Amino acid sequence: MAMEIQAGCDQCSPNPEFVSPDGYDLCVHCGAKTPYKTETHIDARIGYVEGVGQTCPNGCKTKEEGHY
Numbered sequence: 001m002a003m004e005i006q007a008g009c010d011q012c013s014p015n016p017e018f019v020s021p022d023g024y025d026l027c028v029h030c031g032a033k034t035p036y037k038t039e040t041h042i043d044a045r046i047g048y049v050e051g052v053g054q055t056c057p058n059g060c061k062t063k064e065e066g067h068y
């Protein structure tokens, strides 16, 4: 991997497909931007699922809720 990612290691580096252009993680479920930047440690996050990725800290705004 030749990509420059600010996070420390392979295991904690974010999936580039789930990062917004300005550096925020996107929810792996609905694709919404989360309040967390890619360099935010996962221990400091709400809604991060280990092995899956960041999800919306307050729950996904799904189609049912009319926000998606």
Ligand SMILES: [Zn+2]
Pocket: 027, 028, 029, 030, 031, 032, 055, 056, 059, 060, 061
């Ligand atoms: Zn979501």
